[in-house]
Amino acid sequence: MQTSFFLKTKSFRRIFFILCGLIFSTLMIIGLFRIRIDTNILTSLPKNDPVIADANFTIVHHPFQNQIVIDVSCQKNDIEILISGGELVETELAKSGLFRTIGMKDMQHLFPELLEHITNNLPVMFSAEELNTQVRPILENDDLKQRIKDNLSQLLTMDGVGQAEAILNDPLGLRGIVLQKLKQLLPADNIHFYKGHLISSDRKHLLIIANPQSASIDSKLSHKIADLIEQTRIDLNRKFEKSGDHFTLTPFGAYRAALDNEMTAKNDIQNAMLYATIGIALLLIFSFPRPLIGLLAFLPAFFGTICSLAVYSLLWHEPICIMTIGFGAAIISITVDHGISYLLFLDRPYETKGREVVKEVRAVSILAVLTSVCAFLTLSISGFPILSQIGQFAAFGIAFSFLFVHFFFPLMFPTMRPGKSKRALPLQTVVNKLFIGGGKYKFILALGFATLMCFYARPEFKVDITSMNTITEETIDAENLFSTVWGHKFFDKVYMLIEADNLVSLQEKCDKLADGIDREISAQRLSDAFLPSMIFPGILKRKENLAAWNQFWNEKQKTSFYDELKDTAVELGFTPDAFSDTYATHDDNVLDQITIPQEFYQLFNIYQSQKNNSWILFTSLTPGHSYDSEKFFLDYHNDNSVHVFDPPFFSKRLGEFLSNTFTKMILIIGLSVLILLLLFFVDITLTLVALIPILFSMICTLGTLHLINHPLNISGLMLSVVVIGMGIDYSLYLIRSYQRYRDETHPFQDHVRMTIFLAATSTLIGFGALSIGEHNLMRSLGLFLVLGIGFALVGTVALLPPLLNYLFKPVTLAKADILPNSTAHLKRIRRLYRHLEAYPRMFARFKIM
Incomplete structure (x- = not known):
């Protein structure tokens, strides 16, 4: 050739x-x-199953997906030194320009305004279900008089400074029931406010919450954040070195998973390429x-x-x-x-x-x-x-x-x-x-x-969402620390994401969900939940709550309660007329329309999507003793507007x-x-x-x-x-x-x-x-x-x-007189060509035979 x-x-x-x-x-x-490389494994979830699709949608649009929390602890058990160290960390984070918001100081100024709003709008703060399950037991309790006395007594002490109007309008302290719903918004269970900071119950840890300017799962930003926190730790300990104080910064958030995934995967890829190449090369040699x-x-x-x-x-x-x-x-x-x-x-x-x-x-x-x-x-x-x-x-x-x-x-x-x-x-x-x-x-x-x-050959599938990402021992230790210090609230939640074209529609959807959530709580299928409609009800929800309030405070109920209230007020030196308008009934036209002020958007996790300009509300729910994950998903999931993510059910x-x-x-x-x-x-x-x-x-x-x-x-x-x-x-x-x-x-x-x-x-x-x-x-x-x-x-x-x-053993044919084209002749030909390649075998079948 x-x-x-x-x-x-x-x-x-x-x-x-x-x-x-x-x-x-x-x-x-x-x-x-x-080529662009994606280090987040969770974004590769399938989209054709509603449970998995909801989980994927929630993870992608999770407002805390980008949030970073830093636990600050001090060797000395001194709350003031801890506060000073925390403020220095917040200052360094702000200087970096990597974060949009840092800390909770802006949030603490919202609570007085929120308290005033709740007190002034108590008639629309309770649904019929809540009035019967939470308020009625208070009125029927033998300790009713003592409860009234405890609340009114605050007016005679320093605790009542600035709260006189709230206490006079709410001697039962019903606003506390409403405020209790807000605890679901707190990032952890064991938490207290002190000088505008989040402090653990043992007063040894301070929690800093920061929201980056862009997605923290971006590998470049993750590296910058990690380097910044490490440098801040070094600077913090250098500043307090003379006083003998030593600080520990423990960051936690999606950026750590992104960083761990990237570093682990890159290291594995390099090693796999190296080992495979060397091994195969030796084999070939x-x-x-x-x-x-x-x-x-x-x-x-x-x-x-x-x-x-x-x-x-x-x-x-x-x-x-x-x-x-x-x-x-x-x-x-x-x-x-x-x-x-x-x-x-x-x-x-x-x-x-x-x-x-x-x-x-x-x-x-x-x-x-x-x-x-x-x-x-x-x-x-x-x-x-x-x-x-x-x-x-x-x-x-x-x-x-x-x-x-x-x-x-x-x-x-x-x-x-x-x-x-x-x-x-x-x-x-x-x-x-x-x-x-x-x-x-x-x-x-x-x-x-x-x-x-x-x-034993049975295909067994077991999927844990945490196993889809690979995290280092340091990240695991950080997760354990947050669970120990701040409670399991960081991890044991069911998440709900509500999407609407505009804020009015979003508020209406929250109103509809709020009734169902109330029933779930009453049935102990949920233990805690929060929706903005519980504080800022929309038009329909406001009318329903007001009608329930007027029906609840009927003449019989008023007479029984006012008799107890007046007797207690007189004992404490108040005039009976001071409480004549307490828990009064109202017409539909008396209360103004309630809208959610813009300054509360961040507190309530309301934000506008950058992809389609829709409005999104993110909320978390705590499962109760009777919680049924599949039934809850089927009851509340909606393809277009409501997405439910329950991690165990998802797995x-x-x-x-x-x-x-x-x-x-x-x-x-x-x-x-x-x-x-x-x-x-x-x-x-x-x-x-x-x-x-x-x-x-x-x-x-x-x-x-x-x-x-x-x-x-x-x-x-x-x-x-x-x-x-x-x-x-x-x-x-x-x-x-x-x-x-x-x-x-x-x-x-x-x-x-x-x-x-x-x-x-x-x-x-x-x-x-x-x-x-x-x-x-x-x-x-x-x-x-x-x-x-x-x-x-x-x-x-x-x-x-x-x-x-x-x-494929050789064919041996016995010697015999065979007539051409006879059946025996055709069988012998088939045996000679059996299992050969398709072309010669088919040729023999259709041409020779």
Whole structure:
């Protein structure tokens, strides 16, 4: 065969290599400069389940998503020194310009105005449910007189300064019931106000709340915030060094998770790439007669990865998840087998031609590549953006790597001189023994092991939202400190997000929800809740509350209460007429329309969305003893306006979603692969044989995960793709080699067996590098796929050779006088052509027969 004209001379070859380098560099630049990396795993949640979609929407629009809280503690138990240190921290934070608001000083000025508003509008502060469950027991209590006396006595002491009008208008202290609802707005349970600061109940900790100018989950801002807090701690301790005071700053917030995710993922990616590259390089060096030739197998792998990254950045503009980038190490280990297969056929003790080698490699590998690409593309229908990204990234990487091998390698190596060594490599001998040795014993042993694993092979999904992100020990310690000092209120909540086109509509929606929330509290399905309608009711809610107030304070109720009030007032020296208008009834037109003042928006977590200019209210609810998460979600969830996020219920539903998706993907991928094999082989027997290692791997992997008590998570969805889409490659390589070479002793069978072994081992190295990382999802992904690929290799080595030797054993035909075109004649022809490649077999069936 003549050498390609393009590569006849060295100058042409030099131009070709320069051109390849330019193409590779261009693609690398495109990929690196256009791609945007997303470090927040939670943004990759599916959108087609209402519970998960609500959780995603709430997390993205959570006003506290960007909020940062800092616990300030002092070695000395001195509240004044603690306050001084806290103020210095707030000053340094303000100087940085990174934060929009800092501290609670602005908030404390709102409470006198809020108290006045509540006192002046008491008739519309209570619903009928609240009047009957909270106010009526006070009036019917034997301690009613003492309660009145305690409240009125404040007018005779310093505690009543500035509150005279409020106490005279509300001698029962009903405003306290309304104010009690506001405790749900506090960031923690064990909290007190002192000089405009939030102080813990033991007076040893001060809490600073800061809202950044932009999203704190942005990695650049997260680094700036972390550096600022550390520098502030150093400056604070330097200032108080002479007095012997030592301060500790413990920050907490979404920025820490973003920072931890980024640092952990980047470290894992670097280590995985390094370990995978070194491991595969050593494997290749010991697998080829000319060791350095084996390293060329990295070329198509790197080319496929870079091209995949470049194409993704050109076709899709959304950020790519950092976990997808981390999968790049696995892509290299997956696609390196294309180069291995080509180079094993090329590096022989006799001269080989690139184009002839391509034909041999294509014959045994084309079906394996098609199944892998199709399987990874199937991840696009998983419903998980992160898995869709990984699937597309891997599919493009495999395809480009395959194209590089079959188009560039023949041009780079049109011919290969004979190798000097003709002896078999030790590794080749080991691989041959693995495939050929053992016979029926390894078959029976593998079959017995699979039978045993059948009793444990149950896919179990367990999803914890905290496990989706990876945080450091320092962040865990910070979370534990906040739980201990400030209570569990930071974490044990159900969240509700209400969205409306304008403020009037938002207030109306809050009014409708408020009645339902009152019933939930009365039924102990909720223990605490707050909506602005409880303080600033809208038009309809105001009318309903006022009608309930007028009905509650009927003549009988008034007479009984006023008699008790007047007697107590006279005892304390007040004139009976001083309380003649107390708790009076009103007409609808007496009270003015109540709107929420703008200065209360931040306190009530009301803000305008920057995406669509809608108004959003965020509130938190505390579950009660009778709380039913599923019923509550169904009762209050509304696709367009009300979003409910209950973390435990979300985790449960996500686990169910993963389980259903896992089953769906196995069915879809399995059916797709089955149809593809049937079309390619046109042989039911070979199709079923090809699926045996896949079934073996799936059973053994799920059984092993159950035995080691490691349930599946989001990464587990990759198991179906890798085991079916990639694990089947090994059986397809082996089956195609038997079809092509018929005998397991054929010299080219050694190349195929070595290709299977090296492909599986390199993939195990790549996934193994992920499994020893620190990032939760990457580590789980690596473990799942190591088990899946490992058992697929074992199934191929132990189960297929005996079966294929039986199916492809030489046909012996007894001597007999057979009439042409007779039934016996046709049977003999079918036996001669059985299990051959589809084309000659179909040709024999439709032409000869």
